[in-house]
Amino acid sequence: MNQEHSRGAYGARGSHKPFSQRKSSGGSRFSSGSGRSFGSARSASRGGGYGGNRGGGNRGGGRNFGQHIDSAKFVRKAKAPEAIIEFTPVHNFADFLVDSRLKNNIIKKGYIKPTPIQDQSIPVVLQGKDLVGIANTGTGKTAAFLIPLIDKVLKFPKEKILIVVPTRELAQQIESELKGFAFGLNVWGVCAVGGVNIQGQIRSLVRPFNFLIGTPGRLRDLIDRRRINLAEYTTVVLDEADRMLDMGFVNEIRFMVSQMPATRQTLFFSATMSNEVNALVKDFLKMPVNISVKTGNTADQVDQDIVRVPAGKDKTEVLCDLLASQGFDKVLIFGRTKHGVQRLADSLAKKGFKAEAIHGNKSQGQRQRALQLFKEDHVKVLVATDVAARGLDIVDVSHVINFDVPATYEDYVHRIGRTGRAGKKGSAFTFV
Numbered sequence: 457m458n459q460e461h462s463r464g465a466y467g468a469r470g471s472h473k474p475f476s477q478r479k480s481s482g483g484s485r486f487s488s489g490s491g492r493s494f495g496s497a498r499s500a501s502r503g504g505g506y507g508g509n510r511g512g513g514n515r516g517g518g519r520n521f522g523q524h525i526d527s528a529k530f531v532r533k534a535k536a537p538e539a540i541i542e543f544t545p546v547h548n549f550a551d552f553l554v555d556s557r558l559k560n561n562i563i564k565k566g567y568i569k570p571t572p573i574q575d576q577s578i579p580v581v582l583q584g585k586d587l588v589g590i591a592n593t594g595t596g597k598t599a600a601f602l603i604p605l606i607d608k609v610l611k612f613p614k615e616k617i618l619i620v621v622p623t624r625e626l627a628q629q630i631e632s633e634l635k636g637f638a639f640g641l642n643v644w645g646v647c648a649v650g651g652v653n654i655q656g657q658i659r660s661l662v663r664p665f666n667f668l669i670g671t672p673g674r675l676r677d678l679i680d681r682r683r684i685n686l687a688e689y690t691t692v693v694l695d696e697a698d699r700m701l702d703m704g705f706v707n708e709i710r711f712m713v714s715q716m717p718a719t720r721q722t723l724f725f726s727a728t729m730s731n732e733v734n735a736l737v738k739d740f741l742k743m744p745v746n747i748s749v750k751t752g753n754t755a756d757q758v759d760q761d762i763v764r765v766p767a768g769k770d771k772t773e774v775l776c777d778l779l780a781s782q783g784f785d786k787v788l789i790f791g792r793t794k795h796g797v798q799r800l801a802d803s804l805a806k807k808g809f810k811a812e813a814i815h816g817n818k819s820q821g822q823r824q825r826a827l828q829l830f831k832e833d834h835v836k837v838l839v840a841t842d843v844a845a846r847g848l849d850i851v852d853v854s855h856v857i858n859f860d861v862p863a864t865y866e867d868y869v870h871r872i873g874r875t876g877r878a879g880k881k882g883s884a885f886t887f888v
Contacts, residue, residue, distance in 0.1 A: 525861065525862075525864075525865050525868065527762055527886070527888045529865060529868075530760055530761070530762050530858075530868070530884075530886040530888070531760055531761055531762055532758075532759075532760040533759060533760075534756065534757050534758055534759045534760075534876070534881055534882075545569050545570050545571075545572070545574075545575040546575055547570060547575055547578075547579075548568060548569055548570070549562045549563070549567045549568060549569070549570060549603075550563070550568075552578055552579070552582070552603070552604075553582060554582070554603065554604070554606075554607040555606075555607050555610045555611075555641075557610075557640070557641055558603070558606055558607055558610065558637065558638075558641065561636065561637050561638070561639055561640075561641070562603065562637065564639075565636055565637070567599070570596070570599075571591075571595050571596040571600075572591065572595065572749035573589055573591040573595050573596060573597055573600045573747065573749050574596050574599055574600045574603075576747045576749065577589050577600040577601070577604075577747055578600060578603055578604050580745045580747070581600075581601060581604035581605065581608075581721075581723065582604045582607065582608075584608075584721055585721070585743075585744070585745050586721060586722045586723070586741040586742055586743065586744035586745070587723045587724065587744055587745050587746075587747065588724045588726075588729075588737055588741065588744045588745070588746045588747065589601075589723070589724065589725045589726070589747045589748075590726055590727070590728070590729050590746075590747070590748040590749070591725075591727065591747075591748070591749045592727060592749075592873065594849070594873050594874075594877045595749065597695065597725045598629070598630055598633050598695070598849075599633065599637070600725070601619075601693050601695070601723050601725065602630070602633055602634055602637055603637060605617055605667075605691065605693070606634070606637055606638050606641070606643055608691070609643050609666045609667075610641060610643065613666075615666060615690065615691065616665075616666060616667075616668070616688050616689045616690065616691075617666060617667050617668070617689065617691040617692070617693070618668050618670075618675075618686065618689045618691070618692045618693070618712070618716070619667060619668070619669040619670075619692075619693040619695060620670065620671075620672060620675065620692065620693065620694050620695070620700070620709065620712065621669065621670070621671060621695045621696055621700075622671065622672075622696050622699040622700045622703055622705070623671065623696075623699075623843050624649040624650065624651055624671060624820055624823065625814075625823065625824075625827060625843065626695070626696065627647050627648075627649045627669050627670055627671055628647055628649065628824065629849060630669050630695070631645055631647040631669050634667055634669070643666050643667070644663070644664060644665040644666060644667070645665060645666065645667035645668070645669055646660045646661055646665045646667070646668050646669070646670075647669050647670065648661075648668060648669070648670035648671070648674045648675055648678055649670055649671045649674050649820065650671060650673055650674045650677075650820070651818075651819055651820030651821075651823070652819075652820045652821065654674070654677065654678070657674070657678070658678070658681070658683050661678070661683050661684065668684070668689070672700060672705040672708035672709060672712070673705075673708065675708070675712060676708050676711065676712070679711075679712070679715070686712060686715035686716045687715065687716065687717060689716055689717075689720070690716075690717055690719070690720045690721065691720060691721045691722075691723075692712075692713065692716060692720060692721075692722050692723070693723045693725065694709065694722075694723070694724050694725070694736075694740075695725045695726075696725070696726060696727070697709075697724050697725070697726045697733050697736065698726045698727065698728045698729075698730055698732075698733050698866075699726075699870075701730070701732045701733060701736075706732070706736075709736065710736075710739075713739075713740050722740050722741050722742075722744075724736075724737055724740075724741065724744070727869075727870065728866060729748075756876075757876035757880065757881050757882060758856075758872050758873075758875055758876035758881075758882045758883065758884050759881070759882070759883045759884070760872065760883075760884045760885075760886075761883075761884075761885055761886075762885065762886050762887070762888050763778070763885050763886070763887050763888070764888055765887055765888070771859070771887060772800065772803055772804075774887075775789075775800075775804075775857065775859060775887075776804070776807055776809070778857065778885065779804070779809055779836075779837060783854060783855075784836075784854060784855055785836070785852075785854045786830070786833065786836065786852055786853050786854045786855075787836060787837045787838075787853070787854065787855045787856075787857060788830075788837075788838050788840065788850070788853050788855070788856050788857070788874050788875070789837060789838070789839045789840070789856075789857045789858075789859050790839075790840055790841070790842065790856070790857070790858050790859060790860065790862065790871050791839060791840070791841060791859050791860045792841070792860035792862075792863070793841070793860075794815040794816050794817045794841055795817075796860070797813050797814075797815045797839050797840060797841050798813050798815060798817070798839075800813075800839050800859060801813035801837075801839040804837055804839070809836060809837050810834070810835040810836045810837065811835060811836070811837040811838070811839060812825075812826035812829055812830060812835045812837070812838055812839070813826060813838070813839045813840065814826045814827060814838065814839075814840045814841075814843065815840065815841045815843065816841065816843065826838065827850075830850065831850055831851070839859075842862070842863075842867055842870075842871070849877070850874055851877075852880070853874050853875040853877070853882065854875065854882065854883065855875060855882070855883045855884065855885065856871055856872050856874050856875045856882070856883075856884040856885075857884070857885045857886075857887070858871060858872075858884070858885065858886040858887060859887055860887070861886060861887070861888060868886070871884075872884040
């Protein structure tokens with residue numbers, strides 16, 4: 457292991473000292489007693505890999521969840537700014553052949569230069585072709601399909617477009633983006649997700665609309681109630697397709713696509729291209745244009761390190777010391793279970809931290825409220841299950857902390873993708 461990977465976890469933004477080298481008084485929690493830092497990748501690789509138990513490792517033959525991940529994969533220094541090659545797009549947003557009113561809204565939102573996925577995808581979608589778009593999280597996939605599809609609706613006002621996503625939060629985020637891009641254009645959308653009363657969504661489906669954005673379970677419910685006729689939809693977007701398969705929605709996806717016209721435009725957007733996703737592509741798309749702008753497995757602008765919690769240490773207390781460190785301004789913490797996430801958020805709140813939780817046991821209103829409080833900086837800490845790991849665009853998250861090791865390395869990549877966005881540097885810590 458090289459020297460960079462054997463250094464300790466950072467205690468605060470801008471401090472490159474291992475915890476074991478930081479000054480301590482009165483038995484600081486950051487002193488392990490053996491002289492080893494909590495962030496030592498070398499020591500962590502010898503211990504238990506999962507941080508769900510108090511004290512760190514998976515001791516005493518406890519259950520493991522998911523795949524084993526070498527803790528060294530959680531340690532990586534962010535690239536220096538000069539090492540990151542700046543992307544030069546072929547187009548500016550002003551160059552795209554879209555309705556001038558839509559172009560004005562794009563400019564009002566501050567969009568000037570497209571990201572790689574936008575630069576390559578928008579012209580293809582405007583041509584009406586099927587598309588498979590693979591790009592890292594946080595690279596602007598939503599605008600890559602919304603902009604050309606809004607233009608399509610402006611040209612063909614009776615067009616109906618189905619957008620299927622894995623989570624409620626992502627559906628509502630896309631709905632919000634749609635409202636911004638389509639402001640004043642008489643283009644409307646309906647958001648159909650679980651966790652809220654279905655009757656309001658049924659009433660919305662009676663009024664004129666062009667975009668239906670929803671999660672597979674709620675969409676299937678509305679189809680079964682005969683409130684949606686997919687034969688009317690000639691465009692479908694499957695966003696975060698790999699995540700939907702991970703969540704077990706393959707049958708719902710196959711059913712919905714089978715109900716749509718054979719002649720349609722189908723767009724796949726995803727961060728990864730698994731064998732299962734590839735099988736769906738072959739079944740659903742016709743001569744698709746394949747665009748891949750993935751630049752690596754993890755964010756180049758995220759400092760990644762581990763926090764080793766020795767046996768006997770209270771994991772929550774170690775977390776509290778981290779959160780109290782300078783620079784931990786807006787922190788997203790991931791846990792494995794709904795109950796564990798809620799307990800951790802309650803514990804942090806009792807210790808004086810402004811913390812909220814989002815997980816599957818929360819109502820949609822509660823989840824939205826917690827997310828909004830975090831986005832608007834009314835709370836410092838948001839504790840979440842992996843429901844928040846995909847697709848959400850939360851500005852200026854300073855740190856991502858994996859309180860529990862994720863089930864797969866792919867989940868890890870999506871978790872840490874919530875920081876280090878929009879050209880800013882971020883930090884990620886994983887408890888092991």
